[in-house]
Amino acid sequence: MADTESEITLLVDGVRRSLAVDNRVTLLDALRDRLGVTSPKKGCDHGQCGACTVLLDGRRVTTCLTFAVACDGAEVTTSAGLATDGRLHPLHQAFLDHDGFQCGYCTPGQICSAAGLLDEAGAGWPSAVTADVRTAPALDEEEIRERMSGNLCRCGAYVNIVAAISEVAAKAEPAP
Amino acid sequence: MTGLLRPRSIGANRQRVDGPAKVTGTAPYAYEHPVPNPAYLHPVQATIARGDITDMRTDEAVGLDGVLAVLTPFDAPRLETGQDAELEILQSPEVHFRGQLIGAVVAETPEIARQAAGLVRVSYARRDHDVSLSADRSDLYRPDEVNAGGETDTRQGDPDGAFAGAARAVDATYTTPMYHNNPMEPHTTVASWDSTGLTIYDSTQGVHTMRQVVASTFGIEESDIRVVAPYVGGGFGSKGTPHANIVLTVLAAKRMAGRPVKYALTRQQMFSFVGYRTPTIQRVRLGADEHGRLVSLSNHVVEQTSRIKEYAEQSCEPARKMYAAPNRGTSHRLAPLDVPVPSWMRAPGECPGMFAPEVAMDELAQACDLDPIELRVRNEPETDPASGLPFSSRNLVACLREGARRFGWAGRPALARSTLEGGWWVGTGVASSAYPVHQSPGSSTATVRFTADRRYEVRIGAVDIGTGAWTALTQIAADALDVPFEDVDLRIGDTGLPAAAVAGGSSGITNWGWAIVEAARAFREKFGAGPSPGDERTATQPENPHTERFAMSAYGAQFAEVRVDTDTGEVRVPRLLGVFAAGRIVNPRTARSQFVGGMTMGLSMALHEESVTDERFGFVVNHDLAEYHIAACADVRSVEAHWLDEHDPYVNPMGTKGIGEIGIVGTAAAIANAAYHATGVRVRDLPITADKFL
Numbered sequence: 001m002a003d004t005e006s007e008i009t010l011l012v013d014g015v016r017r018s019l020a021v022d023n024r025v026t027l028l029d030a031l032r033d034r035l036g037v038t039s040p041k042k043g044c045d046h047g048q049c050g051a052c053t054v055l056l057d058g059r060r061v062t063t064c065l066t067f068a069v070a071c072d073g074a075e076v077t078t079s080a081g082l083a084t085d086g087r088l089h090p091l092h093q094a095f096l097d098h099d100g101f102q103c104g105y106c107t108p109g110q111i112c113s114a115a116g117l118l119d120e121a122g123a124g125w126p127s128a129v130t131a132d133v134r135t136a137p138a139l140d141e142e143e144i145r146e147r148m149s150g151n152l153c154r155c156g157a158y159v160n161i162v163a164a165i166s167e168v169a170a171k172a173e174p175a176p
Numbered sequence: 177m178t179g180l181l182r183p184r185s186i187g188a189n190r191q192r193v194d195g196p197a198k199v200t201g202t203a204p205y206a207y208e209h210p211v212p213n214p215a216y217l218h219p220v221q222a223t224i225a226r227g228d229i230t231d232m233r234t235d236e237a238v239g240l241d242g243v244l245a246v247l248t249p250f251d252a253p254r255l256e257t258g259q260d261a262e263l264e265i266l267q268s269p270e271v272h273f274r275g276q277l278i279g280a281v282v283a284e285t286p287e288i289a290r291q292a293a294g295l296v297r298v299s300y301a302r303r304d305h306d307v308s309l310s311a312d313r314s315d316l317y318r319p320d321e322v323n324a325g326g327e328t329d330t331r332q333g334d335p336d337g338a339f340a341g342a343a344r345a346v347d348a349t350y351t352t353p354m355y356h357n358n359p360m361e362p363h364t365t366v367a368s369w370d371s372t373g374l375t376i377y378d379s380t381q382g383v384h385t386m387r388q389v390v391a392s393t394f395g396i397e398e399s400d401i402r403v404v405a406p407y408v409g410g411g412f413g414s415k416g417t418p419h420a421n422i423v424l425t426v427l428a429a430k431r432m433a434g435r436p437v438k439y440a441l442t443r444q445q446m447f448s449f450v451g452y453r454t455p456t457i458q459r460v461r462l463g464a465d466e467h468g469r470l471v472s473l474s475n476h477v478v479e480q481t482s483r484i485k486e487y488a489e490q491s492c493e494p495a496r497k498m499y500a501a502p503n504r505g506t507s508h509r510l511a512p513l514d515v516p517v518p519s520w521m522r523a524p525g526e527c528p529g530m531f532a533p534e535v536a537m538d539e540l541a542q543a544c545d546l547d548p549i550e551l552r553v554r555n556e557p558e559t560d561p562a563s564g565l566p567f568s569s570r571n572l573v574a575c576l577r578e579g580a581r582r583f584g585w586a587g588r589p590a591l592a593r594s595t596l597e598g599g600w601w602v603g604t605g606v607a608s609s610a611y612p613v614h615q616s617p618g619s620s621t622a623t624v625r626f627t628a629d630r631r632y633e634v635r636i637g638a639v640d641i642g643t644g645a646w647t648a649l650t651q652i653a654a655d656a657l658d659v660p661f662e663d664v665d666l667r668i669g670d671t672g673l674p675a676a677a678v679a680g681g682s683s684g685i686t687n688w689g690w691a692i693v694e695a696a697r698a699f700r701e702k703f704g705a706g707p708s709p710g711d712e713r714t715a716t717q718p719e720n721p722h723t724e725r726f727a728m729s730a731y732g733a734q735f736a737e738v739r740v741d742t743d744t745g746e747v748r749v750p751r752l753l754g755v756f757a758a759g760r761i762v763n764p765r766t767a768r769s770q771f772v773g774g775m776t777m778g779l780s781m782a783l784h785e786e787s788v789t790d791e792r793f794g795f796v797v798n799h800d801l802a803e804y805h806i807a808a809c810a811d812v813r814s815v816e817a818h819w820l821d822e823h824d825p826y827v828n829p830m831g832t833k834g835i836g837e838i839g840i841v842g843t844a845a846a847i848a849n850a851a852y853h854a855t856g857v858r859v860r861d862l863p864i865t866a867d868k869f870l
């Protein structure tokens with residue numbers, strides 16, 4: 001192997017995949033070009049749109065800003081992988097119910113981002129609009145909009161995206 | 177009358193049939209179709225705005241391990257020339273704009289292709305370039321016609337004389353900047369050209385349009401080309417006409433003789449050669465009597481085009497038809513510049529051309545001391561001011577009234593700068609909206625086939641760019657065949673299917689839907705209610721006899737609430753509300769998304785978007801999504817779209833008018849008018865940024 005290449009192993013949507021990558025290859029290109037995993041999309045390649053978002057070891061990242069070689073041994077979950085045994089994830093269903101997309105190109109990234117957001121808020125992480133950072137933030141629409149603003153949607157589905165995530169967040173919260 | 181379909185599936189709130197594949201990310205967009213052993217293309221772009229390439233040194237690039245081919249203007253395969261200068265790349269050493277495609281590297285991996293493209297050394301003989309648009313250039317010229325075939329200039333009565341004698345007047349210049357469409361999916365082509373022919377997976381708004389252009393550019397038969405596009409990640413016009421990237425990819429595929437070549441644009445490249453909306457400079461003059469009735473209305477527009485290919489945005493269209501006025505003048509003038517070719521962007525003409533007159537109407541309302549809705553109602557025409565024809569239906573006033581009711585317009589302070597809440601100036605504004613019913617008779621053909629498993633297969637080469645066509649066309653087919661939605665299998669997005677018009681001009685449902693209705697009717701006529709497997713019928717969308725008799729357009733009213741921070745000038749839009757009269761709505765769920773999406777793009781236009789040209793070098797400096805700001809989730813609060821039940825038997829058998837573009841028309845004017853009402857500061861130059869209030 002050339003010294004500009006590395007052998008890595010990824011667990012992608014539950015499947016172990018080993019491959020040699022050019023050290024310059026981003027995780028996004030490794031998934032799309034090398035492994036044929038095309039659920040994450042490329043919208044900008046510069047961390048500016050969020051279309052390439054996946055859960056990397058459970059946290060949302062933009063895979064276009066992540067080198068594949070730095071991810072050896074990592075677990076990658078794409079929007080496709082959020083569906084288990086052919087059953088849609090509640091976020092998938094909420095996006096369908098609220099029509100939280102049009103062309104669908106930003107959508108897998110929106111959904112991975114939303115899944116990450118729910119975990120982050122559940123763990124008590126504040127955002128820039130959280131009034132009191134000492135208490136667990138309630139996921140109201142303003143919090144969701146702030147936390148989803150790394151995911152652009154040129155089709156302008158934001159109001160429906162926020163409605164979809166609000167619905168899932170409300171169900172996830174323990175009854176008062 | 178066209179005999180409107182009885183709606184059963186039409187009107188039902190349907191989940192998108194392509195929805196599950198899209199939310200999971202398994203719906204294949206152009207780049208994602210598996211092809212064997214692909215090679216990857218990275219382009220070489222001109223770094224001067226005008227001149228000639230004197231030399232291209234490719235030896236370093238060629239020597240890089242993994243490079244398969246390098247194309248330059250000196251050795252690229254020849255194209256048919258003299259048809260479309262935008263597409264005739266690599267045929268001569270001339271450079272017409274910065275960023276022009278002048279070469280390509282094809283390699284085993286995208287990384288190698290990109291590295292090698294950076295190793296190509298280009299020498300130029302530079303010439304002075306000119307990319308500066310202004311209204312006082314001496315070389316402005318009058319195009320023969322404007323986009324969509326409209327007239328360049330119009331004149332009714334004596335607009336100047338009537339203006340001079342008007343009791344109330346507005347005379348102001350408004351500008352809209354350059355915009356880039358920026359669909360989320362970058363333009364992408366995957367092409368393979370082997371002995372069986374040329375196969376292209378493309379991110380396009382029209383597979384048949386693309387095929388026809390590739391055939392004529394490469395001098396080959398359409399029957400040797402297949403273009404496939406089942407899913408497209410937005411287009412907004414920029415994928416409606418073929419751009420040079422498809423030619424470059426096919427040139428490379430020809431060179432690679434059988435090996436597929438993939439080329440997805442970078443976001444930066446999308447600011448160079450896939451179209452944009454021209455900046456506009458609009459001089460609007462409104463003259464009215466003391467009751468606010470227009471006596472004179474004019475808009476004279478200056479825009480840019482490229483020197484190599486003319487594109488004239490039809491920005492005067494709204495001024496020609498929105499309001500009654502006995503004296504009227506409109507004109508388009510173009511500045512020919514060393515810039516990329518402008519092209520379609522969502523509601524070309526109508527969108528920028530509604531901004532200036534609708535802000536001017538707000539200024540006239542103020543001058544007449546009238547409510548802005550009342551002013552518009554007083555100027556409602558009885559027949560189409562442009563053609564003199566009666567309207568097939570026109571419910572602008574009803575939209576304004578219904579919008580006012582829903583928005584809570586009553587009781588609005590008449591004076592600007594009169595509401596201050598917690599450090600924010602608060603105001604509301606309104607603007608009218610309209611979008612014509614476009615149709616292209618004969619452009620679209622559909623086949624209905626009864627299959628062995630007793631289902632109805634409906635085949636048409638339409639494309640769903642996010643509009644919901646997959647779902648809406650299935651609904652139309654179900655009603656046309658009088659069967660349940662679930663019994664219809666739609667096939668679209670492939671030139672292997674019957675030819676169809678491009679997804680543009682908000683005319684997809686009109687053109688494709690009508691073809692499907694014709695095919696379904698022919699099918700039932702021939703085979704009745706009990707067809708046998710294998711039965712099929714094909715039919716083409718006919719002429720509409722009513723287009724000569726009626727003016728046809730959708731209308732709407734846009735309402736906005738704006739808040740402006742008293743200290744910083746920060747502008748927020750907490751509320752947008754639109755009411756539309758656009759004929760029958762096929763699918764309320766996807767239709768609402770179309771309207772709301774258009775309004776959201778209108779908000780983005782109003783507050784954020786502006787492509788900034790560096791005139792020294794001739795390119796857009798803010799050429800990415802960090803610097804060219806499009807509305808993000810936090811920018812968008814409440815956006816509501818409503819519609820009136822509108823029955824129009826003349827437009828087409830579905831009774832639809834087209835809804836893809838009207839949502840963006842008028843939105844920016846409503847926001848500008850609300851910003852004025854909040855602050856007393858009249859912004860006539862978009863975007864409405866904080867500095868305008870300080």
Ligand code: FES
Nearest residue numbers: 043045047050064
């Ligand atoms: S592609 Fe990664 S953020 Fe845009």
Ligand code: FES
Nearest residue numbers: 102104153154155
């Ligand atoms: S759905 Fe098209 S960009 Fe979001």
